[in-house]
Amino acid sequence: xxxxxxxxxxxxxxxxxxxxxxxxxxxxxxxxxxxxxxxxxxxxxxxxxxxxxxxxxxxxxxxxxxxxxxxxxxxxxxxxxxxxxxxxxxxxxxxxxxxxxxxxxxxxxxxxxxxxxxxxxxxxxxxxxxxxxxxxxxxxxxxxxxxxxxxxxxxxxxxxxxxxxxxxxxxxxxxxxxxxxxxxxxxxxxxxxxxxxxxxxxxxxxxxxxxxxxxxxxxxxxxxxxxxxxxxxxxxxxxxxxxxxxxxxxxxxxxxxxxxxxxxxxxxxxxxxxxxxxxxxxxxxxxxxxxxxxxxxxxxxxxxxxxxxxxxxxxxxxxxxxxxxxxxxxxxxxxxxxxxxxxxxxxxxxxxxxxxxxxxxxxxxxxxxxxxxxxxxxxxxxxxxxxxxxxxxxxxxxxxxxxxxxxxxxxxxxxxxxxxxxxxxxxxxxxxxxxxxxxxxxxxxxxxxxxxxxxxxxxxxxxxxxx
Numbered sequence: 001x002x003x004x005x006x007x008x009x010x011x012x013x014x015x016x017x018x019x020x021x022x023x024x025x026x027x028x029x030x031x032x033x034x035x036x037x038x039x040x041x042x043x044x045x046x047x048x049x050x051x052x053x054x055x056x057x058x059x060x061x062x063x064x065x066x067x068x069x070x071x072x073x074x075x076x077x078x079x080x081x082x083x084x085x086x087x088x089x090x091x092x093x094x095x096x097x098x099x100x101x102x103x104x105x106x107x108x109x110x111x112x113x114x115x116x117x118x119x120x121x122x123x124x125x126x127x128x129x130x131x132x133x134x135x136x137x138x139x140x141x142x143x144x145x146x147x148x149x150x151x152x153x154x155x156x157x158x159x160x161x162x163x164x165x166x167x168x169x170x171x172x173x174x175x176x177x178x179x180x181x182x183x184x185x186x187x188x189x190x191x192x193x194x195x196x197x198x199x200x201x202x203x204x205x206x207x208x209x210x211x212x213x214x215x216x217x218x219x220x221x222x223x224x225x226x227x228x229x230x231x232x233x234x235x236x237x238x239x240x241x242x243x244x245x246x247x248x249x250x251x252x253x254x255x256x257x258x259x260x261x262x263x264x265x266x267x268x269x270x271x272x273x274x275x276x277x278x279x280x281x282x283x284x285x286x287x288x289x290x291x292x293x294x295x296x297x298x299x300x301x302x303x304x305x306x307x308x309x310x311x312x313x314x315x316x317x318x319x320x321x322x323x324x325x326x327x328x329x330x331x332x333x334x335x336x337x338x339x340x341x342x343x344x345x346x347x348x349x350x351x352x353x354x355x356x357x358x359x360x361x362x363x364x365x366x367x368x369x370x371x372x373x374x375x376x377x378x379x380x381x382x383x384x385x386x387x388x389x390x391x392x393x394x395x396x397x398x399x400x401x402x403x404x405x406x407x408x409x410x411x412x413x414x415x416x417x418x419x420x421x422x423x424x425x426x427x428x429x430x431x432x433x434x435x436x437x438x439x440x441x442x443x444x445x446x447x448x449x450x451x452x453x454x455x456x457x458x459x460x461x462x463x464x465x466x467x
Contacts, residue, residue: 296339
């Protein structure tokens with residue numbers, strides 16, 4: 001789906017633009033799961049959000065709006081400005097020649113120390129930097145660890161060690177003239193500076209530093225949001241995205257065999273379309289296929305591989321890899337058959353088997369039919385089913401594969417959406433089976449249907465619910 005399609009899905013009348021970058025590992029609706037997971041030493045590991053952007057771009061305002069909406073979570077804000085180095089007397093005498101927007105102006109080592117302590121459940125003393133004296137106050141601010149930690153600053157994406165701590169990265173964008181106008185207003189009112197000094201500092205340090213150090217870090221962002229002062233729609237979507245990530249963060253920490261593909265606003269747009277009850281069959285199939293292809297490709301990345309040396313057309317040696325050739329797909333009839341095309345497009349000539357399990361009630365599952373490769377015990381298996389609900393069908397299918405000699409660690413279960421109940425059922429029974437999904441759901445309703453869900457996938461995909 002191109003950017004225009006995403007725009008149609010996600011934008012409202014406020015003309016808000018969102019851009020998603022495929023970086024990591026998920027993530028879009030409210031979750032009724034806890035925000036954190038237990039680490040090995042028993043401490044709760046927080047969910048860390050980085051918020052970067054140019055000076056006066058609106059970072060702090062966006063952070064405050066996010067904090068207000070995360071009222072059901074314990075949130076603390078850590079500002080990178082607290083970690084400026086103290087200026088020496090010599091630098092104090094030429095303070096207007098000092099570049100506060102340069103990476104070397106920050107004590108990154110101390111910032112890392114504080115963030116590591118918070119990550120491991122320990123309280124820290126965060127410095128209070130006084131911009132009148134350009135030194136840290138003797139009194140610091142005690143910060144306790146929390147469910148969610150927001151680290152905000154112009155260069156929080158610059159250092160790779162700081163970046164790697166973050167579970168989500170947001171870049172707040174604003175035009176240069178808007179940032180300058182806000183900076184003038186802020187510095188004249190709050191810091192008592194004259195306009196000439198502000199403009200001189202901006203042209204000499206602020207703008208070059210933005211171009212050289214801040215703007216290049218935009219590429220690391222998971223979410224890029226333009227700030228307009230009252231961008232409530234943008235913040236609402238970000239908070240929904242954070243709730244999704246929090247739920248995924250918890251389950252992925254509990255079960256290291258669960259993998260959620262990186263959630264971007266483009267993927268969110270596709271989810272919006274296929275979840276909409278009014279979406280036509282044609283569009284449902286088209287966008288489902290796109291999501292299935294992403295899940296399949298992510299799943300293939302978990303296959304074992306061997307190093308392979310090749311010669312390129314330039315005569316150069318390239319050290320690459322080749323994936324295992326003993327691979328097959330097994331679709332759970334009938335919804336799983338919708339995933340076969342994407343698998344064949346990614347793996348030319350792959351063998352695909354079938355399993356049919358009849359569901360009678362919530363728990364009674366009956367194996368009706370199976371057609372598996374004769375040598376399946378020697379293969380890695382990609383098990384296909386778009387929806388993981390209660391997990392009962394998946395458990396029976398995996399049990400059959402194990403009976404046929406397949407190694408548990410050789411099974412990768414691919415689906416579009418997973419209910420927490422299904423993840424618990426499969427992961428507790430088969431901890432070495434990998435599960436790859438595009439989103440973790442809220443849960444199951446009284447009819448054991450996945451919610452918010454997308455309905456009966458097979459009926460919508462194959463058109464068997466048409467009148």
